[in-house]
Amino acid sequence: MFEDLNERLAAVKEKARGMEKWEARLHQLQEELVELERTRNQSRRRLAAEEKDVERLSGASLSAFIYFILGKKLEKLDQEQREALEAKIKYEHAERAVQDVQQQIDQVQQRIREVRNSEADYELLFQEKERRILDSNQELRELADRLAELMVQNKELQEALDAGISVQEDLRLAEESLNSARNWGTYDMLGGGMISTHIKHSRIDGAMEHVYRAENNLQRFGKELRDVGDTLSVDMKIDGFLTFTDYFFDNLITDWFVQGRINEILNQVITKASQVDELMDHLSRSKRQAEQQFEVLHRQYVQMVETYH
Structure with a gap:
C-alpha cells in the first residue's frame, strides 16, 4: 500500500541530507572571501601607488601591462618598474583567487537551494503518507x-x-x-x-x-x-x-x-x-x-x- 510512497520518501530524504554540511561550507567560503577581498584591495592600493595610470593598468591584461613596462626596446627593468610589475602580478593573483571563491560560493548556494527543494518535496510526501495513516492508526x-x-x-x-x-x-x-x-x-x-x-x-x-x-x-x-x-x-x-x-x-x-x-x-x-x-x-x-x-x-x-x- 505504501511501497511507492516509501521509495519516494527514501529518495528525497537521501537527497536532502547534508544541509548542515553545505551551510558550514558556505560560511567557511564567505569568511575566505572576506579575507581574499581584503588582500586583493591591498594589492590594488599598492598597484595604484606604483602607477599613476592605475585605472587603465589594473584593467589591462598581464601581457599588456608587461609590454607597457618594458616598452618596445625590452630594456632591463629598473627598481621602480620591477616593483610595479610585482604589484600587478600580485593583484592579478589576488583577483583570480577572489573570483574562484565567488564561483565556489555560487555553486554551494545552488546546492543549498537544491537541498531545500528536496526538503520541501519530502515534507509533501510525508504529509501525504501521514494523512493516510492517521485515518486508520489509533496509536499515531x-x-x-x-x-x-x-x-x-x-x-x-x-x-x-x-x-x-x-x-x-x-x-x-x-x-x-x-x-x-x-x-x-x-x-x-x-x-x-x-x-x-x-x-x-x-x-x-x-x-x-x-x-x-x-x-x-x-x-x-x-x-x-x-x-x-x-x-x-x-x-x-x-x-x-x-x-x-x-x-x-x-x-x-x-x-x-x-x-x-x-x-x-x-x-x-x-x-x-x-x-x-x-x-x-x-x-x-x-x-x-x-x-x-x-x-x-x-x-x-x-x-x-x-x-x-
Missing part, C-alpha cells in the same frame, strides 16, 4: 495529539518567560534607582544640600516609573502564569505581587523625605524580584523538559510514519 493519532499538546505548552511557557523577562528588567532598574536614591539620601542627611536632595528625588521618580511599569508587566505575567498553571497542573500563582505598588506610592507621598522609607521600599522590590526569579527558574526548567519530551516523541512519530507499511 494519539501521538499526534500529544505532540500538539506539547506545542501549545511550549508556546505558553515561552510567552510566560517573555513576560517575566520584562518584569525582571523593570524591577532591576527600580532597584538600581532606589539604591542610588538611598545613597544620595544618606549624603543629604549629612548636609549634602539642595543638589543632593534634588538628585535623590530624581532617582525616586525614576524608581516609581520602573515600578509602575513592573506592575503592568506583572499583570501580564500573572495571566501567562495562570495559563501555564492550567497546562502543567502546578501552582504558579503570584499572590500579593500587585499590592506592593500601592504601598510604594501611598507611603512615598506621605513620607517623602524619610530615608528609612526608601530602604523599606527597596526591600519590597528586592523581595518581589527574588520571587519572580524563582518562578522564572521553574518556567525555564519546565520549558526544557517540554522541549526534550517533544523532540523524543517527534522522532518517534516521524519514524512511525516513515517505516509504516
